[in-house]
């Protein structure tokens with residue numbers, strides 16, 4: 001059994017739960033501890049069942065609650081040594097909280113694989129999680145889609161993927177200065193709804209059956225807009241949402257659906 005559930009997703013904070021019968025993992029803790037525990041309680045996830053954290057990158061919407069969580073539950077952060085260096089400095093955590101990993105490692109009975117994602121942080125990783133022949137993957141904060149990301153996500157049945165913004169909505173947003181628009185649209189920023197749709201069309205060829213659109217901008221996107229843009233693009237490629245592939249949208253302010261592969 002392998003479960004995946006987003007607890008919060010978007011530019012204001014990100015937490016995703018991955019679990020087998022005996023192992024619980026959080027990917028990023030981008031909200032304060034109290035809010036994280038509230039969301040876990042709503043999802044019926046016992047925080048004592050969490051065996052370790054894995055972190056995508058050091059931006060605050062991914063690490064805000066990390067230090068408090070690992071201190072409270074005395075669990076490790078599994079990460080690359082470059083990642084550990086930045087987190088140690090930023091979070092002021094003692095070294096015993098870090099387990100430096102290679103690209104492929106185990107947390108309990110879940111095999112974890114990580115891969116590089118282009119983004120304007122010290123490092124940014126996507127992850128796939130494997131239990132027997134069951135696999136789920138997550139990649140957000142994607143400046144541009146790459147063959148490496150696609151090849152890794154293509155090994156999964158369920159994929160959480162960034163659908164950050166609608167390009168027209170972003171360009172028309174008077175509150176965003178030009179430099180910020182350039183950053184978001186650039187090769188180390190975030191993935192647009194349309195580019196997400198293009199990636200999903202490729203993942204469909206690899207038998208990914210369930211997609212969860214994630215890391216939506218609250219200012220430059222809406223869940224309906226992301227869903228419709230992706231759905232319409234897939235239609236132009238002869239792929240029908242709800243039949244050939246299923247699309248869900250992860251929200252910022254409420255826990256997502258829990259998906260369980262058996």
Ligand SMILES: [Zn+2]
Pocket residue numbers: 057059119121141
């Ligand atoms: Zn980021």
Ligand SMILES: [Zn+2]
Pocket residue numbers: 010011014059061062141215
């Ligand atoms: Zn982010």
